[in-house]
Amino acid sequence: MIMPIERCRENNKPGYKWGKKGNKCYVYDPNNKASETKARKKAHEQGIASGEFFREAYSRLQEVYKKMKGKK
Numbered sequence: 001m002i003m004p005i006e007r008c009r010e011n012n013k014p015g016y017k018w019g020k021k022g023n024k025c026y027v028y029d030p031n032n033k034a035s036e037t038k039a040r041k042k043a044h045e046q047g048i049a050s051g052e053f054f055r056e057a058y059s060r061l062q063e064v065y066k067k068m069k070g071k072k
Contacts, residue, residue: 006071016043018050 004042008017008025015027016039023046048054 004063005040005047018043019052043067058060 026039028035
């Protein structure tokens with residue numbers, strides 16, 4: 001399962017982070033859409049940098065391939 005971008009809070013401000021535990025929470029100004037977009041992008045980059053994004057995506061693609069192969 002691919003780890004999603006999760007909502008988080010830090011210093012009573014909303015933010016985003018990659019996965020449920022241990023990653024940095026990128027906070028944003030709730031009144032500024034550009035700030036929120038930037039925080040979400042940083043969280044996504046966090047998953048890519050950790051290698052989890054591609055590892056999980058590859059695993060999911062293998063599962064889909066196996067299902068498709070079995071339906072012939």
